[in-house]
Amino acid sequence: MPYRTIIEPFRIHSTQEINLPTSDEREEALRRAGFNLFGLHADEVIIDLLTDSGTGAMSAKQWAGMMVGDESYAGSRSFYRFLETVQGITGLAEIIPTHQGRAAERILFSVMVKSGDVVPNNTHFDTTRANVEYQGAEALDLVIAEGRDPSKNHPFKGNMDIEALERTIAEVGVDRIPLVMVTVTNNSGGGQPVSMENLRSVQEVCHRHGIPFFLDACRFAENAWFIKLREPGYEDRTPREIAAEMFSLVDGCTMSAKKDGLANIGGFLAMNDPSMAVACRNLLILTEGFPTYGGLAGYDLEAISQGLEEVLDERYLRYRIRSTEYLADKVAAAGVPIVRPAGGHAVYLDAKAFLPHIPPSEYPAQALAVELYRDGGVRGVEIGSVMFGTLHDDGTETPAQMELVRLAIPRRTYTQSHIDYVGEVVLSVAERAGSIGGYRIVEQAPWLRHFTARFAPVGEQGLGNRR
DSSP: OOOOOOOOSSOOOOOOOOOOOOHHHHHHHHHHTTTOGGGSOGGGOSEEOSOSSSOSOOOHHHHHHHTTOOOOSSSOHHHHHHHHHHHHHHOOSEEEEESSHHHHHHHHHHHHOOTTOEEEESSOOHHHHHHHHHTTOEEEEOBOGGGGOTTOOOTTTTOBOHHHHHHHHHHHOGGGOOOEEEESSBTTTTSBOOOHHHHHHHHHHHHHHTOOEEEEOTTHHHHHHHHHHHSTTOTTSOHHHHHHHHHHTOSEEEEETTSTTOSSSOEEEEESOHHHHHHHHHHHHHHTOOTTTTTOOHHHHHHHHHHHHHTTOHHHHHHHHHHHHHHHHHHHTTTOOBOSSOOSSEEEEEHHHHSTTSOGGGOHHHHHHHHHHHHHOEEOEEESHHHHOEEOTTSOEEOOSOOEEEEEOOTTTOOHHHHHHHHHHHHHHHHTGGGOOOEEEEEOOSSSGGGTOEEEETTSOOOOOOO
């Protein structure tokens, strides 16, 4: 059979209007928001690629399931459907619903992590890192060298460096490492997958030293699909079978169901240790809700249960990964520097190579993200020194290893013409890259500053830096 276009395995049932703000309106919005794209109103954005978290379109079966959601405070049937679904996919014994992934992280690290500890990960994402550091611990990134080089081609750039993990354990000591975590796919490193071989190696090291091993599993299905495509011996396995093998290697996981749960809200914390689960549930009751709803409505539990089934459908995953690759191919063919190969949920522009004249201290990825919105109303997100730079007490700052702009593609939301438009905007900005200037921070929070910081163009008069 000849090659044919990979089409969306669904048809559109309802639509939402997209506003088309003018260039002047976009400029006014940028200045009102302090050049922070998180501060824009959603109706000021034409194509919103800020995040793929909770922004996808739910299916007719998910909406139908919400209509039969059981809102009983304790022991609702919607919880037991959720429990059965999650246990069926992960094989983990203790399932604790939470209102989203960062709530699961906060509970897990509050129970397991103390001041002075070290938590290795391939690469922590923003809320994971912040929740570790809030406990007074160090969030240590141990991704392989290829994962720190945007231009390097490697099938599993999200892999953890096993030798570095062994060295860390030897230097720090087992008693100071409460758990090891691997993020699948590796969001901060370009949405890159982790191989089953690497997960097995991490599991072997952790088992040998008696250290619990957890997954940040919010994009587990996309990772399973990459394993099927790229890892020898898995080409004939189903995504569900591959996911089951991934989860069989770990002691627990955190999950944001706003990603591969295909839902608009929700998540869970899962583990096999019953005593740890008791401590986590006690904290859940204090801050989230009763253990059978965990801060969620019954209809949310129904939507997540259905979404977790749909996300493992091969037709969906084939379309999902190809739609991201399509945008990556389009901009890379024109010479735009990106993280290669394409990630699962997003295309990552390499702002350091895109804007080599802007030093890290002037936040090139933030500058590029602003220009994408200014040029065509496309909202992405900076994943560079604003998000991951280290601010020191003397006011100096250590920049992030990479300066990236993430264009995260919501699931089942945009058509090919929308993605073509995004590509055109990227190329338009590339044509005038040399004229783009940097930014400075004029106001920032002590934690997760990228959400609320305010910026000003370098050289423009305004407020001095404030912490």
